[in-house]
Amino acid sequence: MRFTATFAVLAVIGFIFGMSQAPAPTTESSYIVQGNSLEAVTEAVLAVDGDITHELGIINAVAASLTADEFSRLSVIDGLTITKDASLEVAGTPQPDTFYPSLVEADRLHGEGITGQGVTVAVLDSGVWEGGWLARDTNSNWRILGHFDALNNIFDQYGSQDENGHGTHVSSIILSSGKTKKTKSGKKSNGLAPNAQLIDVKAFDVDGNGSYADVIRGIDWIVNNAAQYNIRVVNMSFSAPAQSHYWDDPINQAVMQAWAAGIVVVASAGNVGPDPMTIGVPGNVPYVITVGAMSDNYTPGDNSDDVMASFSSAGPTVEGFVKPEMVAPGGHVRGIMKDSHRLSVNYNQYYLGNNSFEMSGTSQSAAVVSGIVALMFEAEPNLTPDQVKCKLMSAAQPAVDDNGQLAYSVFQQGAGMVNAYNAVHGSNYDCANRGMDINLDMTNQLHYGGRANVDENGNYYIMGLEGYLWTDGYLWTDGYLWTDGYLWTDGYLWTDGYLWTDGSVGSNGYLWTDGYLWTDGYLWTDGYLWTDGFVGTAATETMSINTWVEQE
Numbered sequence: 001m002r003f004t005a006t007f008a009v010l011a012v013i014g015f016i017f018g019m020s021q022a023p024a025p026t027t028e029s030s031y032i033v034q035g036n037s038l039e040a041v042t043e044a045v046l047a048v049d050g051d052i053t054h055e056l057g058i059i060n061a062v063a064a065s066l067t068a069d070e071f072s073r074l075s076v077i078d079g080l081t082i083t084k085d086a087s088l089e090v091a092g093t094p095q096p097d098t099f100y101p102s103l104v105e106a107d108r109l110h111g112e113g114i115t116g117q118g119v120t121v122a123v124l125d126s127g128v129w130e131g132g133w134l135a136r137d138t139n140s141n142w143r144i145l146g147h148f149d150a151l152n153n154i155f156d157q158y159g160s161q162d163e164n165g166h167g168t169h170v171s172s173i174i175l176s177s178g179k180t181k182k183t184k185s186g187k188k189s190n191g192l193a194p195n196a197q198l199i200d201v202k203a204f205d206v207d208g209n210g211s212y213a214d215v216i217r218g219i220d221w222i223v224n225n226a227a228q229y230n231i232r233v234v235n236m237s238f239s240a241p242a243q244s245h246y247w248d249d250p251i252n253q254a255v256m257q258a259w260a261a262g263i264v265v266v267a268s269a270g271n272v273g274p275d276p277m278t279i280g281v282p283g284n285v286p287y288v289i290t291v292g293a294m295s296d297n298y299t300p301g302d303n304s305d306d307v308m309a310s311f312s313s314a315g316p317t318v319e320g321f322v323k324p325e326m327v328a329p330g331g332h333v334r335g336i337m338k339d340s341h342r343l344s345v346n347y348n349q350y351y352l353g354n355n356s357f358e359m360s361g362t363s364q365s366a367a368v369v370s371g372i373v374a375l376m377f378e379a380e381p382n383l384t385p386d387q388v389k390c391k392l393m394s395a396a397q398p399a400v401d402d403n404g405q406l407a408y409s410v411f412q413q414g415a416g417m418v419n420a421y422n423a424v425h426g427s428n429y430d431c432a433n434r435g436m437d438i439n440l441d442m443t444n445q446l447h448y449g450g451r452a453n454v455d456e457n458g459n460y461y462i463m464g465l466e467g468y469l470w471t472d473g474y475l476w477t478d479g480y481l482w483t484d485g486y487l488w489t490d491g492y493l494w495t496d497g498y499l500w501t502d503g504s505v506g507s508n509g510y511l512w513t514d515g516y517l518w519t520d521g522y523l524w525t526d527g528y529l530w531t532d533g534f535v536g537t538a539a540t541e542t543m544s545i546n547t548w549v550e551q552e
Contacts, residue, residue: 027067030085032213032250033074034061044080048073054153054213058220059253063213083250086212086240098180098190099300100173100329100368105421106192109375114424116193116374120145121174122222122234122263123370124215125167126204128160132336132355133178134171137195143175145229150203150218151210163206165341169359170237171198172336173367174374190334192371192420193378199229204238206342212250219254223261232377234263235370237363239270239280239313246284246319247447255282260438264385266291266370268362269324270313271549276411276460278313279323286321286448286497287433289373289389293330293365294399294417295552304481306399306417308408311549312362315411316452316460322494325389325414326396330365331552332358350551360551372420379424389432393492395422397482407480410494411452411460417482436497448497462494 030053035041038057045052045062048070054063063085066074075082101107109115115138128134130144137143147160162168172178175198176191201218204210215238222234236255246252259265265288270280273292283290293309309331315323337344337357344351350358373388383391398416399407406413440446451463 028065029071030063030065030211030213031071032056032061032063032083032085032216034059034081034083034250035079036060038062041080044074044077050074054217056213056216056220056254058223058257059216059250061216061250063211063217083212098173098176098334099296100333101189101192101420103296103300103303103329104192104368104372104418106372106375107188108421109424110189110194114375114378115189116175116196116371116378118197118230119193119232119374119377120197120199120230121193121370121374122199122201122231123167123171123174124201124203124218124222124234124236125162125170125238126164126206126208127162127167127202128171128198128200129162129165129168129336129338129341130158130160131338132172133176133190133194134168134198134336136177137175138177138189139195143195143197145197145199147200147202148218148221148225150201150214150221151205153217155221160200160202162202163342164204164208165337165343165357166204166208166237166363167200167202168341169335169337169343169357170235170363170367171200173333173364174198174235174371176336178336192368193374196371196374197230199225199231201234208342215251216254219251219258223254223258223263226261226263231263233370233373234258234265235367236265236267236282237361237366239268239272239283239362242279242281242284242318245447246281246286246317247441247444249281252282252285253442255285255288256438256442259285259287259385260442262385264289264373264388266366266373268366269293271311271361271363273311273313274308274412276314277316277318279315279317280313283313283323284317284319284321286317286319286436286450287385287389287438289326289369289392290324290414291330291362291366291369291418292324292327292413293360293362294327294413295331295360296329298332306480306482307552308399308412309360309362309549309552311360311552312365312412314409316450319447319449320452321450321497322410322414322452322462325393325495326369326416326418327413328365328368328418330362330368331360333360333364334358335364347548358551360549369418372418372423375420376424386433387429389495390429390492391426392418392423393495394428394431395419395426397422397484398486399480400483400486401480404483404486406486409460410462415488415492416486419484422484431492432495434496446499448499450497451494465493 051065178190179187203214267283292312393415396415
């Protein structure tokens with residue numbers, strides 16, 4: 001049953017999740033208004049004299065500026081869901097060696113001629129600078145197919161601007177065509193997919209600020225234009241605290257539409273770890289690929305001292321899903337950025353000269369994986385998003401200690417460190433998102449939960465599997481080896497989904513359809529009462545593409 005009803009019904013739902021209903025605004029404010037169709041929503045908003053600022057057809061919605069009186073009249077119309085629009089903000093000659101292509105063994109694929117040729121990556125961020133090794137591939141062909149400015153609803157083939165620098169840095173990790181200085185092994189590519197094509201979707205301004213409406217409009221444009229530009233993957237290096245279940249968040253709804261349309265969505269885990277249950281939006285969507293961060297400890301040639309980045313957000317999600325799916329290099333990552341970009345100005349000590357900048361974050365980790373996905377699509381153009389996710393997880397290398405035991409919980413490292421070579425050449429296709437129907441999920445007919453739970457001692461674990469406990473706040477600090485020989489019990493059982501039931505057991509916990517029971521004292525909602533629910537969210541609430549973290 002859809003949660004699209006009158007404002008009174010929304011208030012009831014808000015009460016269930018502990019949300020406080022916002023009073024009617026006293027000044028004109030921005031809202032996202034959803035309904036059964038774009039036409040019906042448009043008609044309703046215009047009927048109360050509201051000002052429509054964005055058409056968000058991907059989720060049957062519009063963004064509208066409403067006065068207090070207009071909001072009051074609109075809120076009593078049947079069939080509408082009204083969400084307060086929230087603001088978002090960004091956080092992440094031959095060049096120096098970037099190292100990360102070699103760390104994930106993408107350089108071996110480059111040697112085989114797999115470079116992302118013919119695959120288009122969309123980067124939803126702060127824009128892209130048309131300079132350096134971004135605009136042209138290794139054959140000097142122009143490869144930026146266009147720029148969609150979601151802030152102003154404008155598409156241009158040329159002339160993008162990125163005042164902030166984050167989008168440029170992330171894009172360069174994915175597809176820079178720059179080469180390292182010549183070594184004994186020759187020159188190496190600094191980007192993961194140096195011949196991939198790029199679509200730039202700008203939803204964040206010079207200060208890294210944007211809104212839910214801008215981001216959703218960007219996703220809407222990507223889905224509607226995916227076929228024309230062969231967009232196979234979209235990089236989403238941003239994160240915000242979850243304020244509802246994954247299926248109720250408007251950005252997540254748009255993200256699921258993209259996944260269902262055949263576009264692989266790669267999202268950053270967030271930079272507010274290492275505590276559990278810190279995965280943000282849209283990384284908390286169970287279908288997508290969510291990426292955490294590791295650091296090579298400034299010794300890229302020695303993986304025995306690699307560590308999980310302390311800032312990397314960890315799972316599980318409030319619905320019990322294991323996140324992130326994997327980790328990738330995210331500490332002191334080198335990429336392209338001009339000295340005039342806002343991040344370079346604010347953090348000048350990390351500007352390396354020659355349009356090179358060093359930055360840490362899960363934004364950078366997500367970009368590494370997006371580049372690998374482009375390589376996978378060149379090798380196998382007919383892969384589905386679920387198959388891409390499975391191949392990546394199957395190829396990942398978990399961190400283990402001297403006894404061969406996991407050095408980090410699956411809630412921190414997922415399946416482990418991403419490996420591009422093994423992902424491209426692997427043969428496991430059916431291990432991700434099993435038991436879930438995204439179309440039923442998007443239409444609110446069914447929703448899903450994962451296998452994660454917590455025991456009476458505060459240890460997080462996976463129901464049905466042994467040996468995956470994690471005590472709240474526990475974090476290894478020593479380095480460990482990434483192994484490709486680890487045997488996961490029962491495969492990737494934690495990627496399966498189970499029906500989420502409406503009925504609770506007493507006042508605490510939920511009853512799963514397979515008999516699992518969250519008993520008294522196992523409240524996920526401790527600290528997750530959604531007290532800042534969407535209807536009551538302040539317009540100044542921020543979302544982070546990459547909250548700045550110190551180098552690791």
